[in-house]
Amino acid sequence: MKMARAMVLMGCVASMLAGSTQAEEAGGKPTAKVRVGTYDSRSVAVAFAGSEAFSKWMGDLKAENDKAKASGDLKRVSEIEAEGATRQKLMHKQGFSTAPVDDILEQIKDRLPAIKKKAGVIDLVSKWDKAGLARYKDAELVDVTMALADAFNPNDRQRKSAMEIQKHDPIPLEQAEKIKD
Secondary structure (H helix, E strand, C coil): HHHHHHHHHHHHHHHHHHHHHHHHCCCCCCCCCCCCEEHHHHHHHHHHHHHHHHHHHHHHHHHHHHHHHHHCHHHHHHHHHHHHHHHHHHHHHHHHHCCCCCCHHHHCCHHHHHHHHHHHCCCCCCCEEEEEEHCCCCCEEEEEEHHHHHHHHHHHHHHHHHHHHCCCCCHHHHHHHHHCC
């Protein structure tokens, strides 16, 4: 009798194990949820605007402008001034609206893998990028805004501004395009 019970028990265990394997093969195995880092691009732009990277970006343009002025190359001066105006319009759209900040993130590309790893995310997508977010419709969204902003080593005032802008809705891109300095 003990032997019969043992055989039945072993049969049940074998059956359970086989069922478990089949469930895993049929997709029943639980999978880890995909995590995607999201960010408010305006905060990234605000942090960038006070950074060393920004100073270099604009400083190089100013130095080139000074050189063109000193050599009397008025055509080049005009081109550089147009570039400066284009950059300013872009910063308005990035800092106050929803324009992508890929060019800004390029400034900290060496830090992005560590930021993603620390947050446990596979990608970074602006919270305003509806098409980008649609690619990860079932993903867990993780806010990495301040991790990205902090990668620019903002001073206290810039960091506070980067946090503060998140409390306000972005303005339409068309309106940001019209901002005059």
